[in-house]
Amino acid sequence: MQSEYPGKSVWTHRKGNMQLVTRHGKLGGAGPEAKARKAMTADQIVVLDDEELVRELICEMLESAGYSCVPAGSIGEAILHLQEAEPLMVISDLMLEDSSGLELLDYLRPRYPDLPIVVVTGLHDLTVALSAIRKGAYDFILKPFGREQLLATTRRAVEHHRLIRENRAYQSSLETLVAARTEQLRGAMQDLEQSYDYTLEALGGALDLRDTETEGHCKRVTAFTVAIARHIGLSKEKIRNIARGAFLHDLGKMAIPDAILRKPGKLDEVEWVTMREHSILGYKMVSRIPFLQEAAEVVFSHQERWDGKGYPRGLRGEAIPIGARMFAVADTLDAICSDRPYRVGQSFAVARDEIVRCSGTQFDPKVVEAFLQIPESRWAELREEVEAQVASETSPVVEVMAADTEFSVKPADRLSAKTG
Secondary structure, X not given: OEOOOOXXXXXXXXXXXXXXXXXXXEEOOOOHHHHHHHHHOOOEEEEEOOOHHHHHHHHHHHHOOOOEEEEEOOHHHHHXXXXXXXXXXXXXXXXXXXXXXXXXXXXXXXXXXXXXXXXXXXXXXXXXXXXXXXXOOOEEEEEOOOHHXXXXXXXXXXXXXXXXXXXXXXXXXXXXXXXXXXXXXXXXXXXXXXXXXXXXXXXXXXXXHHOHHHOOHHHHHHHHHHHHHHHHOOXXXXXXXXXXXXHOOOHHHHHOOHHHHOOXXXXXXXXXXXXXXXXXXXXXXXXXXXXXXXXXXXXXXXXXXXXXXXXXXXXXXXXXXHHHHHHHHHHHXXXXXXXXXXXXXXXXXXXXXXXXXXEOOOEOHHHHHHHHHOOHHHHHHHHHHHHHHHHOOOOOHHHHHOOOOOOOOOOOOOOOOOOO
């Protein structure tokens, strides 16, 4: 059987022998020039066929066009070449002596998903060739074929592989660039948040100067709230937000008249109505800052009660943000144990008994349980640390909000509690 293509190479098959015929005569193996080209070419094409003459003829056609080929007589030999380096492409006969090119596809496709594989088959193998395409072959060539047909298919496959490689390289470089830019942005955001934290510190300091009766209260109650939050096992980011809310809980008092805020005696009913507005006023101030949205909820809800009898919204139970529920316990602890102009601070035992008595009415029982699991000595340590820093005019609150601080709770059994 012979197929003629004017001016092109043709396959001629006579009694099992196959030869390449060109306008310039017969070509056998690769000549000196082809071998020189092979040595100079980095990317290679694996040519798999169990007939040596066929391998040599395909390699001759490809190398005459500048490609470098690695012949393989079996699937095992082809796999050995692939294990050394991923080639430019693979050209494989479908009908091998001891196996099928489909087996090679089954092996290569999951391991080399981007590698173009071109299968060669006779006309009577067309159904098998289509099966090869479904299995992931890039293209197929029907026998008999000419040199230009082989080279055209090879050029398309090589270009396809080149584009995939370039796309992979671009994606990799883009991912690296995005990662670098993301890290830069993260660093900038951290710097920005730290600047905000120092600003918040200044606001808390200003409140302490205005309300001298509770000097250091914001820092102590922040430390106590963080201790409970860490014991419960909240995330670092959530603790940071809750700490900010605890520190700013009384910010709204900046808008309360001095006559009420600093009144030495008992407030009358009208004055109490004005004083209670500080939760709403503080929320309006803080909620305008985007990264303080969660903290603003603590400010808004820090006077709510578990039984729904608090203010300003009368929230009940787990409708109260978890940060505000923990703050309520911490605030009561500090209020009872701290000195006031009209009384001296009382003992931890008194504060503990009052918190236990109000569990289920004023306080979340699960938060009270967590509070009770923290040793009394730890509360004393926290108070001493804050008072020392206040006395030396150092500022621990930024470190507190990082949730990796000297205010961290020492190892203890963690509370298994649902938090909202």
